[in-house]
Amino acid sequence: MTAKGKLWRLKYLIHSEHLQGVPFKRLWLQLIAVFFLFSVVGFVVDLVYAKGQMQYAAVLAIATISGLNAMLWVFVLARLPKAFVLLLIVLQCFLGSIDTGIANWMIGTFNLQPVPSERGIDFAAIGILSVLILSYIFSISYLRSLGRESFRMHNELAQAQEVQQLILPESRLALPGLVVESEYRPAREVGGDFFQMIPHRTDGSLLIVAGDVAGKGLKAGMLVALMVGAIRTAAQYVSDPTAVLGTLNLLLVGRSDAQATCLALHISNDGAVTLANAGHIAPYLNGEPLPMEGALPLGMIEGAESSVMHFRMKDGDRLMLMSDGVAEAMDDDGQLFGFERVHQLLRTAQSATEVASAAQMFGQEDDISVISISRTAVPGNSGNGRAQITH
Structure with missing residues (x-):
């Protein structure tokens, strides 16, 4: 692993995003556990520096201040902007003076006298044991509540995964x-790639829609289900790829953080293809990328136009569609699989499975979906030669 990779993982470990997602009804358990854990400082100060002779009230005051300081760190990381961490760092510089000042004030105000060393040591020992036990109890309560939540979320993810498996088409269509x-390999339990293959009931044509929604996890999975439902509904009334993408764009416009790259293609029974693209990776025809113009992803603006291309597939032609999870696969050294490797791979790869496996073995970072469309000979059809492309 490179030094850069190690630093990235260290940075990931100290992130506080997990605290920010904890509801307060569970966060308070962690706050109390942290309070008791760090309040042990007051009793340790009594043992180490005062040999157990510090006044009980002063010991408890220092213990309380130390516990509240630790609670403040957790609360700031969980609920306040990270700029407040700078204020906490400054506060630590004065914490010792605050402890001493409050302890001296209590001693002078209430005329507190030092306690015998033996009794003070016993008091500090009992105090340390008590706060550690209390910290353990509240920590276990917090972990149990977190475990129940994790179990519930795991079940929800499993159910969402089952739903996605149900809405995926069969891996082979003839x-x-x-x-x-087709080959689909999500990077997580719930993926953000989607595709549908819808044959026409009467004229032998085929509509294929493939895309990738923004985001990951359960939210992306819910958006995928919405997109698939809209695709299947739209396909009942229109087969024009541009119209299908227009319908999907209207569905996403105005929804917060709901964008998707998508392409739709219609293949007639004679091999004529109409391809519309909205920000998705251009397909590869016989190993070469189609020269499509760029276009905005779905959901960006109302009335956005997709790029359109027309061509005819001849016998033996192969059209390969894929999501960006193929090109964005990354190895342990941080190198991308990249489009050049994709280009080289498609010169020899004969199936969607080969392409998906190559990217996954290189180092999967995102969902991988690959669709291979092969034109085969049709009895009575003598068409040969290369595909002809027009815009």
Whole structure:
């Protein structure tokens, strides 16, 4: 592992995002556990510096201040902007003076006398044992509540994963003149890639829609389910790829953080293809990327236009669609799989499974979905030659 990779992982470990997502009904358990854990400082100060002779009230005051200081750190990290951490750092410089000042004030105000060393040591020992036990009790309560929440979320993710498996099409579809194979490998339990393959009931044509929603996890999975439902509904009324993308764009516009790259293509039974793209990776035809113009992803602005291309697939042609999870695969040294490797891979790869496996073995970072569309000979069809592309 490179030094850069180690530093990145260390930075990840000290992030406080997990605290920010904890509801206060559970966070207070952690706050109290931290309070008791760090209040032990007051009793340790009595043992180490005062040999157990510090006044009881002064010991408890220092213990309380130390515990409240630790609680403040947790609360700031969990609920306040990180700029407040600078104020906490400054506060630590004066914490010793605050402890001493309050202890001396209590001693002078209430005329407190030093306690015998033996009794003070016993008091400090009992205090240390008591606060550690209390800290342990509240820590276990917090972990149990966190465990129940994690178990609930795990069940929800498992159910969402089952739903995604149900809405995915079969991995292989055979039609007269076409063989379609797909491979889908989510990076997490719930993926953000989606695709649908919808044959026309009468004319033998095929509509394929593939895309990648923004975000990850359960939120992305819910958006995928919404997109798939909209695709299947739209396909009942229109087969034009541009119209399908327009319908999906209207669905996402105005929804907070709801964007998706997407492409749609319609293949007639004679091999004629209409391809519309909205920010997705351009397909590869016979190993070469199609020269498509750029376009905005879905959900960015109302009335956004997709880029459109028309061409005809001849017998033996292969069209390969893939998500950016292929090119964005990354190895342990931080090197991307990249489009150059994709280009080289497609010169030899014969299936969607080969492409997906190569990217996954290189180092999967994002969802990987690959669709391979092969044009096969149709009885009575003598079309040969290379595909002809027009915009």
